[in-house]
Amino acid sequence: MAVIDQTARAKWRWSLIDLVVIVFALIPVLWITSLSFKTPATITDGNFIPREWTLENYRNIFSTDQFVRALVNSIGIGLISTLVAVVLGTMAAYAIARLDFPGKKLLIGISLLIAMFPQVSLVSPLFEIERSIGLFDTWPGLILPYITFGLPLAIYTLSAFFRQIPWDLEKAAKMDGATQGEAFRRVIAPLAAPGVFTTAILVFIFCWNDFLFAISLTSTERSRTVPAALSFFQGASQFEDPTGAISAAAVIITVPIILFVLFFQRRIVSGLTSGAVKG
């Protein structure tokens, strides 16, 4: 009985701790969601649950070209950067995990260096460079730095995944009559898929969330992404605070991330490689 009591109590304790963590993490999100549904008159009343519900804020942000255009920029720039970073990262990570080539240590070191590099220190030079070569305020102008910083992330996560895949599988595929390409495509890639998805989500979130490059390397709606565009929101009049609109926009850009993670969660978590080798 004592043991059961103890495990029950431990369960309660853990549940409580979990609850505290979840509340701590979610309160700001719920708060901003609540703000987004409040009318301008009640926005500062301090109630957690809005007294008067309204969809006005959402209607407003979608009626302005500013936000819709920024959303398109964010999605486009994020997807292209992710795709390129993951494709290049997959190849690089596979090579790092599987091959011994001269300069391998250097490559890993450099990619770690890039990941660690303070981005703030790059903003001014990038601004100058992009202005002089005409990339300033364009999609490629943001995509390139995103790839640069997304790639080390992709290489690191993916090479960890590739290392987990037993090399014997690739040898077995070759013995079974597969070419190098077939072995990769039919045996290694399906097993690496959860890793590739995880990496893609991480890189996408990085691009999606970035504010520093987005605010520094853009100047018009042409390429401004949502985080940057938010800071340019204006109230209906000079004296009105755009809190409602900003909250609504913040909710809108959080939703895709939540959907992304929920949708791919099973792929991320599943232990697809179990059973490949002895057990």
Place this chain on the structure above:
Amino acid sequence: MADIVLDKVTKAFPDGTLAVQELNLEIADGEFLILVGPSGCGKSTTLNMIAGLEDITSGELRIDGQRVNDKAPRDRDIAMVFQSYALYPNMTVRENMAFPLKLAKLSKEEIDRKVDEAAKVLELTALLDRKPANLSGGQRQRVAMGRAIVRSPKAFLMDEPLSNLDAKLRVQMRTVVSRLQKKLGTTTVYVTHDQTEAMTLGDRVVIMRAGAVQQVGEPQQLYDHPNNLFVAGFIGSPSMNFFPATVASGRLTTALGDFPLGERMRGQVAEHSGDLIVGIRPEHFEDASLIEDSIRQGGAEFSATADLVESMGSDKYVYFTIEGEKASAAELEELAADMGSGDLPSGGSNLVCRFSAESRVKEGDTAKVWVNLEKIHLFDPSDGRNITLHEGRTA
């Protein structure tokens, strides 16, 4: 089906280590050949070179008379069973076994027929729709075999396929592998570090050490007529007993006692007056009280105190500690290191004898032990060579 010929095959790694040195082997069509040796002896490298998973540095590899050095694994038409099984975890058993056939672009009906056939042979029919994760170790091992036999390749390569199974299942699978090979008659190269597997499975056994072949032959021949100390110590369980010995005027002086040498051996050791190592298998000792007079003079007797008696039912293993120097040679140290007993503390040498079950020797008794002098081996400690091999029996 095909023969495999290795002609002075050498493998050197970029850092300069020679994994395999000038290996010559002719594996006949349908033969079951075992490569055996301690870890790091180059047996797996050799197998990988035959498979095409490792490049051959120099020499020639011919399969079915054709040079295949530069051919990719898939163009050699050989199947391999891996130690880790290497089943594709994202595919069912059926898909795993169908994979090589699919790559060979066979028709769907043909693939199904061949997979079903192979599954029947290996009793996998009920498991065809399962994923490898839901199989036991033995079942996974059979799927790995199934994937190899399904496309009837020219040869099978097996890399310690049974070493991940528990002891009982391993013995059982040993007979399965043996029967399957006999039934299919496919040339098979089998790598193992387990001398029991080597002795029981193979038509011929190749013993390797540090990238070089020590001896090639039928299991019994290796057991009875080892070329050198290494082979003698590696084959046999419990292994051969070794003691330092000197020979002078036809008598052999060892820690066990002074023994007269027979006519044949006297001639063989004539030019080796210095130190020797004598090797005697456990079964060539017997409880002296059980020896009939007619064969008694073929051997000699000595007394020793039994440390330990293990009764196996059919016979008894009796362990003695013999005072004096241990036999020392590079080969013996390597064998001891491989068995993990290199640093066991022991004053004197251990002697293991296999007595008949009728022996009444108990622990602590001083037993009279008879040794069959016809069967002893004498080795040159400097190069490990067996100097008592019969003429023409060298492999």
